Amino acid sequence: MDDSRLMDRLTRDLRHMNALAKIMRQRRIDRGAITLASAEVKFEIDTETHDPLDIGMYQIREANQMVEEFMLAANVSVAEKILKHFPLCSLLRRHPSPTKEMLEPLLQTAAAVGLFLDVTSSKALADSLDRAVVSFSIMNMLTLSRT
Helix, strand or coil: CCCCCCHHHHHHHHHHHHHHHHHHHHHHHHHCCCCCCCCCCEEECCCCCEEEEEEEEECCCHHHHHHHHHHHHHHHHHHHHHHHHCCCCCCCCCCCCCCCCHHHHHHHHHCCCCCCCCCCHHHHHHHHHHHHHHHHHHHHHHHHHHH
């Protein structure tokens, strides 16, 4: 957690970097970058029965987002240099779309707890996961309020 009372040089520089990363992120989003609005969803699975036991979210902190933003900027910068100097030999690395076989365990686990995940596109999947997290949060709140 950031202690706003700290004012040493390193802390001040990190705060400036974080502010810059937020501006860079917003510019990417404004230019149409697709972002997963939800945090990474984690499923806890029983190792013997493979039944889902719990669902949770990986906590993304500002520091994670700051590092991610600068890594993206570094990747873009390197790609632009390569393209400029080697236009006929440049390659673009793209993650392949997941296959049905890759998604099947996720779909089965989600279905086992009553969730439908739309995997027709990355955005549809992200939206489905967002809804799943909200649904589980509401279910957990209702369960806690009954006890």
